[in-house]
Amino acid sequence: MDTSLQTESLLHTGTTFFPEGVGPFASSMDSLFYFIFWGSVIIFVPLILVSIYFLIAYRRKRENQLATKQMTHSTFLELAWTVPPTILVLIVFVWGFKGFLHMSVAPLNSQEIHVSGKKWFWEFSYPNGNKGIGELVVPVDTPVTLLMTSEDVIHSFFVPNFRIKRDVLPNRYTKLWFEADKVGNYQVFCTEYCGDGHSAMLAVVRVLSAEDYEDWLAEANSGDDLPLDKLGEKLYTSKACATCHSTDGTSRVGPTWKSLFGSKKAFVGGGTATVDENYIHESIVNPGAKVVAGFDNVMPTYAGSLNDREISALIAYIKTLQ
Ligand SMILES: [Cu+2]
Numbered sequence: 001m002d003t004s005l006q007t008e009s010l011l012h013t014g015t016t017f018f019p020e021g022v023g024p025f026a027s028s029m030d031s032l033f034y035f036i037f038w039g040s041v042i043i044f045v046p047l048i049l050v051s052i053y054f055l056i057a058y059r060r061k062r063e064n065q066l067a068t069k070q071m072t073h074s075t076f077l078e079l080a081w082t083v084p085p086t087i088l089v090l091i092v093f094v095w096g097f098k099g100f101l102h103m104s105v106a107p108l109n110s111q112e113i114h115v116s117g118k119k120w121f122w123e124f125s126y127p128n129g130n131k132g133i134g135e136l137v138v139p140v141d142t143p144v145t146l147l148m149t150s151e152d153v154i155h156s157f158f159v160p161n162f163r164i165k166r167d168v169l170p171n172r173y174t175k176l177w178f179e180a181d182k183v184g185n186y187q188v189f190c191t192e193y194c195g196d197g198h199s200a201m202l203a204v205v206r207v208l209s210a211e212d213y214e215d216w217l218a219e220a221n222s223g224d225d226l227p228l229d230k231l232g233e234k235l236y237t238s239k240a241c242a243t244c245h246s247t248d249g250t251s252r253v254g255p256t257w258k259s260l261f262g263s264k265k266a267f268v269g270g271g272t273a274t275v276d277e278n279y280i281h282e283s284i285v286n287p288g289a290k291v292v293a294g295f296d297n298v299m300p301t302y303a304g305s306l307n308d309r310e311i312s313a314l315i316a317y318i319k320t321l322q
Contacts, residue, residue, distance in 0.1 A: 009186045023162045023178045032095050106177035110143035117155035117168040118300045120197030121240035133239045136205045139213035143179040156192035180207040200243050232317025247321050255292050261319045266293045280315050
């Protein structure tokens with residue numbers, strides 16, 4: 001799986017203002033934007049031109065000369081600058097409110113997927129018990145409701161192509177729905193600054209055809225046919241370990257995995273240990289138990305997100321990185 005930036009869905013399609021619109025909200029939202037944008041241009045440009053003209057035409061020419069005749073009241077002018085703007089604002093309000101209601105009320109037959117924001121990745125839990133990190137897989141032409149919550153700070157879930165965005169809060173559920181009408185990969189961003197790894201808090205919505213989706217459901221998350229170290233290598237990216245751990249010796253948010261197995265580690269607050277299977281297991285399910293010196297206690301726990309086979313697979317993979 002590739003969770004890197006989906007520039008194809010953002011840059012190479014759509015217009016100057018928007019990436020290609022997918023799903024039920026794009027067309028009305030874009031029309032409303034263009035209405036406001038061009039409306040503002042049409043009002044702003046003549047206003048500035050007339051202001052400049054008046055500035056020059058009626059400037060004070062001699063000492064003590066009043067530039068214009070003083071005017072005290074004009075009912076026509078009062079109405080002209082009150083009624084049309086009110087009508088414009090009401091149009092924008094009704095249009096926007098209708099769109100807001102449309103986005104707020106999901107169709108009854110929609111499929112519910114739980115989204116959990118953690119520093120710094122997105123985890124998706126499907127109705128059949130499958131879990132995925134960094135990748136939300138959905139069938140095309142099917143309404144999907146996202147039930148979202150955060151495990152730590154405030155995040156925000158944004159899919160530019162779908163024109164949907166909503167904050168993801170700790171201790172509260174927020175909802176979003178969409179219905180992708182086109183197969184493809186669409187970029188997800190976190191749009192609430194949430195710390196060091198914020199800009200890397202990316203995910204992809206993979207929209208599959210009905211048949212491909214069935215295939216995906218059948219094989220998803222099994223990984224049964226892979227040897228342990230190969231499965232571990234896959235999990236290293238698919239479970240977002242790669243956001244914080246490198247395999248080439250460089251330090252990211254967390255220590256590198258290169259030559260990790262068998263090495264001696266010192267911890268914050270004193271104490272040392274040699275890295276073995278139990279140490280790695282503990283680091284994954286209870287990362288705060290021993291915090292490696294020089295690093296912060298920011299690794300999320302994977303207890304419940306990884307099963308025993310997956311943890312064994314990660315250990316096997318780390319062993320290969322000597
Ligand atoms: Cu975030």
